[in-house]
Amino acid sequence: MIDPIEQFNIEKLFTIGHIGHHEIAFTNSSAYMFGSVALISLLMIGGVSGRRLVPGRLQSVAEISYEFVATMVRSSAGKEGMKFFPLVFSIFMLLAVSNIVGIIPYAFTISSHIIVTVALALLVFITVLIYGFYKNGLKFFKLFVPAGVPIAILPIVVPIEVISFLSRPISHSVRLFANMLAGHITLKVFASFVTMLGALGFVGWFGAVLPLGLTVALTALELLVAFLQAYVFAILTCIYINDAIHPGH
Amino acid sequence: MARGFRLSSELIAGVVVGAGIGWGFDRLLSTSPFGLIVFFLLGFAAGVINVMRSAGVAPDRTGR
Numbered sequence: 001m002i003d004p005i006e007q008f009n010i011e012k013l014f015t016i017g018h019i020g021h022h023e024i025a026f027t028n029s030s031a032y033m034f035g036s037v038a039l040i041s042l043l044m045i046g047g048v049s050g051r052r053l054v055p056g057r058l059q060s061v062a063e064i065s066y067e068f069v070a071t072m073v074r075s076s077a078g079k080e081g082m083k084f085f086p087l088v089f090s091i092f093m094l095l096a097v098s099n100i101v102g103i104i105p106y107a108f109t110i111s112s113h114i115i116v117t118v119a120l121a122l123l124v125f126i127t128v129l130i131y132g133f134y135k136n137g138l139k140f141f142k143l144f145v146p147a148g149v150p151i152a153i154l155p156i157v158v159p160i161e162v163i164s165f166l167s168r169p170i171s172h173s174v175r176l177f178a179n180m181l182a183g184h185i186t187l188k189v190f191a192s193f194v195t196m197l198g199a200l201g202f203v204g205w206f207g208a209v210l211p212l213g214l215t216v217a218l219t220a221l222e223l224l225v226a227f228l229q230a231y232v233f234a235i236l237t238c239i240y241i242n243d244a245i246h247p248g249h
Numbered sequence: 250m251a252r253g254f255r256l257s258s259e260l261i262a263g264v265v266v267g268a269g270i271g272w273g274f275d276r277l278l279s280t281s282p283f284g285l286i287v288f289f290l291l292g293f294a295a296g297v298i299n300v301m302r303s304a305g306v307a308p309d310r311t312g313r
Contacts, residue, residue, distance in 0.1 A: 156291075163267050163288075163295035171262035171299065178254050232255070 002192035004185045008112055029116070032108045036098040065093065069234065076238040077245060084241050087127065091120060092234035099180065099226030103219065111229075112180040114173060121173035124237045132244035143247040172236055179229050183222045190215045259299035267292010 012025040047062030055063055069089045073081045095111060102109025110116050132140040144161040145154065193211035197204040271288030275281040 159288075159291050160295045160298060163263060163270065163292050164299055166270075167259075167262035167266040167292075167295060167299060170265060171258045174258040174262065175255055178258060182254070 002188065002195065004188040004192065007108070007184060007188060008181070010113075028108050029110050029113065032098060032101065032110050033094075036094055036101060036110070039097050039101070040093045069093075072231075072235055073238050076235060077242040080245050081238060081241055084127075084238075087124075088234050088237050088241075091124075091237060092230055095120075095176070095230035095233055096227055099230055100223065102180070102184070103222050103226060109180050109184060111176055112184055114177040117173035117177045117233075118169070120233070121169040124172070124240060125169040128240045128244040131241075132247060135245065136247055140244075140247050143243060168240060172233070172240075176229050176233050179225055183218075183225050187215065187218050187222060190218060255303060256300050259303050260296040263294075263296025263299050264289070264292045267295060 011028045013028060013031060014026050016024045016026055018024065043058065043065075044062050047058040050056060050059055052059060066089070069092050070082070070085060073085050073088050077084065098110045101107055102112070132143070136142075144158050144165065146157065146161065149157055190211045194208045194215065197208040197211065200207070267288045267290075268285065270292070271285035274284035274288060278284065
């Protein structure tokens with residue numbers, strides 16, 4: 001029996017040092033993060049170093065990914081949102097590349113661990129809070145008071161809006177994490193059906209065709225989900241930043 | 250599947266945050282169990298609003 005959870009194991013590669021009595025280890029998760037960043041750097045630096053007017057293949061990919069994120073930021077956070085383009089671009093590229101790397105068999109998916117997605121979501125949340133108060137001062141609280149609501153029901157509406165605001169980093173992170181976790185477990189379970197049926201002998205080989213086909217189809221679906229979830233995470237980041245720039249809209 | 254996860258995570262997040270605030274409120278002010286009851290219900294309402302917003306049924310913010 002193949003364990004579908006085993007692929008999410010964190011393994012220590014080597015120890016960097018200690019903070020107090022707590023060990024700071026370089027794990028396979030960190031290795032994949034560094035690997036993703038290296039891939040992105042290679043793509044972006046290698047892509048734009050040629051600076052040709054008619055872009056080659058690598059340069060096209062780099063330019064398309066820039067244009068894609070820039071359009072996303074402009075359309076959902078406005079022109080002022082372009083200040084946050086580096087943040088959104090880094091998050092999007094890290095998630096997209098690491099999710100796609102994670103589909104490769106035997107590879108590790110960093111966003112299948114909730115601690116990674118929570119860290120990213122909290123980064124966005126705290127950025128929104130700090131920038132919101134820095135830019136708007138106390139007017140930022142207008143975010144919690146929807147326009148055109150009678151004063152009588154404000155005491156109910158404001159706490160609901162506050163809770164709705166505080167729940168953002170949770171839904172923001174759980175969505176990405178749950179999608180990646182569930183997708184990879186499903187993939188593993190169907191793939192293990194193939195080997196289990198195949199072990200039964202000749203009849204099992206015919207039975208194994210169906211889960212094999214499903215595994216192929218699911219891999220394609222996972223490729224879509226990997227990209228889509230990175231996109232959703234990035235566009236939600238833009239929407240939250242938009243709230244920091246224009247509260248009370 | 251992606252859409253289902255999106256909506257369910259919105260609802261769960263609202264309820265969890267509401268319950269968390271209620272629990273903390275009770276811990277600090279020892280008003281157990283009323284803080285939990287009130288904030289759990291508020292959290293549920295916030296979760297439903299989150300779901301409606303992300304499903305596009307309700308406008309993103311009232312008045313936009």
